[in-house]
Amino acid sequence: MVLIALWGCAPKAPAVSASAPLTVDVAWVAAPMGEVPPREAPAALADAMEKQLRSRNLQPHRVPAAEWGVPFDARDLPEQRAGWLVARPGAADAVLLADLSPRYFGFVNGRYRWTVTAELWLVDPDDPTHAVTDRFEVPAYLTWDHERDDAALVAAAPLVGRHLDDLVEDWLGGR
Amino acid sequence: MIALFAAAALAQSADVAGYARIMTRPDFAGGDGKLGYWNLYGRLLNEGPYAAVELRVDALEREPGSDDVWTDLHLRVEGGSVTNADLGNGALSLFRLSQLYTQAGNLTRAPIVWRIGTLESTFGDLGLYDLRPAQLLFDTIGGQATLQTRPVDVIVGVGDAGYALKGGRYNTVPTAGATARVRVVPGHLELGGGAQAYYEPAVAGNRNAQYQTPGMTYEDFVRGEYLQGLAEANNAVLGDIPDPDARSAASYKLVGYLGAGGGPLRWNNLFVSYQRLHPQTATVETFDGVTADLYVHDLTDERTVLIVGDEAQLRVVPDRLDVVLAGLLGVHEDGDNDLSPSDFDRRYTSLVGRAQLYATPVVHLLAESSYATETSTNGNAYREHYDSIFQGTDGVQDARGLEFGDSDTRTTWQGKGGVVLNPLGPGVYVRPSLRLLYGAQWSSQNNAFGNSFVADLDQYNTFGNVERHWHHVLALESEIWF
Numbered sequence: 001m002v003l004i005a006l007w008g009c010a011p012k013a014p015a016v017s018a019s020a021p022l023t024v025d026v027a028w029v030a031a032p033m034g035e036v037p038p039r040e041a042p043a044a045l046a047d048a049m050e051k052q053l054r055s056r057n058l059q060p061h062r063v064p065a066a067e068w069g070v071p072f073d074a075r076d077l078p079e080q081r082a083g084w085l086v087a088r089p090g091a092a093d094a095v096l097l098a099d100l101s102p103r104y105f106g107f108v109n110g111r112y113r114w115t116v117t118a119e120l121w122l123v124d125p126d127d128p129t130h131a132v133t134d135r136f137e138v139p140a141y142l143t144w145d146h147e148r149d150d151a152a153l154v155a156a157a158p159l160v161g162r163h164l165d166d167l168v169e170d171w172l173g174g175r
Numbered sequence: 176m177i178a179l180f181a182a183a184a185l186a187q188s189a190d191v192a193g194y195a196r197i198m199t200r201p202d203f204a205g206g207d208g209k210l211g212y213w214n215l216y217g218r219l220l221n222e223g224p225y226a227a228v229e230l231r232v233d234a235l236e237r238e239p240g241s242d243d244v245w246t247d248l249h250l251r252v253e254g255g256s257v258t259n260a261d262l263g264n265g266a267l268s269l270f271r272l273s274q275l276y277t278q279a280g281n282l283t284r285a286p287i288v289w290r291i292g293t294l295e296s297t298f299g300d301l302g303l304y305d306l307r308p309a310q311l312l313f314d315t316i317g318g319q320a321t322l323q324t325r326p327v328d329v330i331v332g333v334g335d336a337g338y339a340l341k342g343g344r345y346n347t348v349p350t351a352g353a354t355a356r357v358r359v360v361p362g363h364l365e366l367g368g369g370a371q372a373y374y375e376p377a378v379a380g381n382r383n384a385q386y387q388t389p390g391m392t393y394e395d396f397v398r399g400e401y402l403q404g405l406a407e408a409n410n411a412v413l414g415d416i417p418d419p420d421a422r423s424a425a426s427y428k429l430v431g432y433l434g435a436g437g438g439p440l441r442w443n444n445l446f447v448s449y450q451r452l453h454p455q456t457a458t459v460e461t462f463d464g465v466t467a468d469l470y471v472h473d474l475t476d477e478r479t480v481l482i483v484g485d486e487a488q489l490r491v492v493p494d495r496l497d498v499v500l501a502g503l504l505g506v507h508e509d510g511d512n513d514l515s516p517s518d519f520d521r522r523y524t525s526l527v528g529r530a531q532l533y534a535t536p537v538v539h540l541l542a543e544s545s546y547a548t549e550t551s552t553n554g555n556a557y558r559e560h561y562d563s564i565f566q567g568t569d570g571v572q573d574a575r576g577l578e579f580g581d582s583d584t585r586t587t588w589q590g591k592g593g594v595v596l597n598p599l600g601p602g603v604y605v606r607p608s609l610r611l612l613y614g615a616q617w618s619s620q621n622n623a624f625g626n627s628f629v630a631d632l633d634q635y636n637t638f639g640n641v642e643r644h645w646h647h648v649l650a651l652e653s654e655i656w657f
Contacts (some may be wrong), residue, residue, distance in 0.1 A: 030237065030241035031240060032236060033238075033239055033240075034240075034286065035239070035240060036240040038239070038240070095579065101239045103237065105190060105192050105229075105231060106192070106229065106231070106249060107230055107295065107297060108192050108193065108194055108227065108656065109194040109225075109227055109656065110298070110300035110307065111194075111252075111303060111604070111656055113192045115190050115192075136188065137654070138241070139657055140193060141533065141604075141656045142604065143300075143442070143488070143604050144442050144444070145298060145299055145356070145365075145434075146358065146361070146362055146365060146434065146436075146442075147205070147300070158599050158600055159599075160628060
């Protein structure tokens with residue numbers, strides 16, 4: 001038991017980072033079920049994700065909702081939204097789209113269970129074939145009824161962040 | 176079952192959720208691994224293993240920003256037993272299909288979700304107790320409409336609660352209930368309330384309907400001596416049992432809710448519920464070779480339960496220390512019973528506090544303490560000493576007495592503490608949690624925990640009796656919502 005505990009103190013393998021700082025245009029999109037158009041995801045989630053990006057030597061530049069174009073207006077696919085980000089003039093070294101859709105599942109054993117469906121796109125605007133994407137669902141459990149879509153997204157942040165880490169590693173590995 | 180659900184989830188648009196807890200608590204004091212009798216002392220270390228799996232299948236998928244019609248099916252299986260973890264040994268007979276319902280939305284322009292199947296409306300949970308006092312419609316099979324807007328939620332349900340209230344003695348019990356939640360200051364102040372009413376009509380000829388057996392007293396009922404008394408009154412072998420008189424029955428539940436939060440107070444839930452319980456249908460007696468159903472509507476139609484519960488979660492030092500405080504008051508009254516102690520004639524109060532210190536985002540230290548008193552309002556109900564069977568009220572032995580033990584009050588203190596590993600980070604209710612805990616209990620009742628002791632004072636009791644008011648357990652456990 002002691003040996004196992006000591007083993008656990010050994011440093012983890014270093015995370016893959018960009019060899020030189022890269023700028024990333026990022027859109028954090030929240031698309032709750034009953035809302036049109038989508039809006040920016042809560043700052044707590046965006047801040048946590050951007051902190052992760054910085055740890056990979058990626059410099060995020062948030063694209064605010066006010067600048068979002070037509071594909072963000074209605075029920076367009078995340079792929080179309082990512083394409084719009086890539087096609088923006090003066091795009092950064094990379095563009096990242098996080099399209100997040102929270103949906104209430106039900107009251108499960110005393111907690112409010114939400115499902116967050118997420119789709120992440122990380123694309124090199126100079127070479128759009130150098131793109132990685134990940135679509136997944138993660139659970140978010142909330143304690144109180146008044147916590148709704150935004151709280152579900154914040155609660156899901158650790159799990160979304162795990163996927164984002166993998167996505168960034170895949171993308172950096174392909175450069 | 177999980178594999179079946181997972182296969183269904185892969186086959187079409189579906190989602191699987193659930194909850195599980197499992198623990199080992201070797202108990203060198205001869206207990207069954209729980210620190211005390213029930214979660215009045217805080218649910219931590221007082222509950223056993225549990226598993227629930229819920230499947231949601233989208234028959235018509237719901238899409239963000241769409242006003243297309245959608246419909247889904249929910250199906251939940253749950254139960255309190257796991258192989259090698261409890262007496263049930265994980266038997267599937269201890270699990271049940273507890274929820275099955277279909278929902279549909281966007282059927283009209285109004286933001287209403289329609290639901291048919293098992294119903295539910297709740298204002299939330301007292302997490303430290305794992306109790307939901309302000310819950311309605313949970314016993315009903317029927318239809319429910321949920322109107323959800325930013326300032327107000329309204330839920331209306333109608334259906335039948337006969338199986339939930341009467342089980343094997345099923346008789347239709349039509350019921351209707353409604354709740355409303357108003358967000359007075361969104362995110363900071365909410366008010367809510369609701370009511371549910373039940374009515375069981377008299378159905379002459381249906382042996383599962385409500386009746387009253389003539390001439391039966393509460394003492395007959397509680398002693399199970401109605402048939403014997405009838406035979407003695409007739410001064411002969413048991414003659415004809417009087418025909419029961421048909422009755423209709425009504426009951427109800429009222430709930431109230433106040434939620435508030437802001438600043439270091441993350442949220443405070445205050446729940447109130449007042450319920451007039453539905454009357455019991457019948458009791459079974461056997462005397463002199465005759466077994467009969469005896470109907471007890473008039474003897475069980477004055478039972479009420481008042482519960483007040485409050486829980487506050489405080490962020491004392493952000494990302495370092497959270498505290499949760501909770502209290503519970505219960506008043507159970509039975510207007511028909513002036514004779515014997517029972518669960519329908521008691522009062523209890525409880526306070527629980529938990530502090531969770533985040534040494535790192537993943538490694539936490541937990542400390543919890545609780546203090547509770549339970550009082551029987553109809554005489555003694557608890558044994559404070561192993562030989563207390565010889566004492567009644569005023570110390571007088573009464574072989575025909577209906578009291579039990581030597582005290583009408585049980586006082587319980589519990590303290591718990593240990594290390595918690597939360598892979599998903601800080602938060603008192605963030606799961607999964609892997610916990611190594613120690614718990615101690617002091618109770619005024621002798622051996623106040625589930626055990627296998629021989630409690631009688633028979634001279635041939637070869638195991639002897641034990642006087643013990645302290646109880647200790649060490650627990651290794653995990654809990655997850657997924």
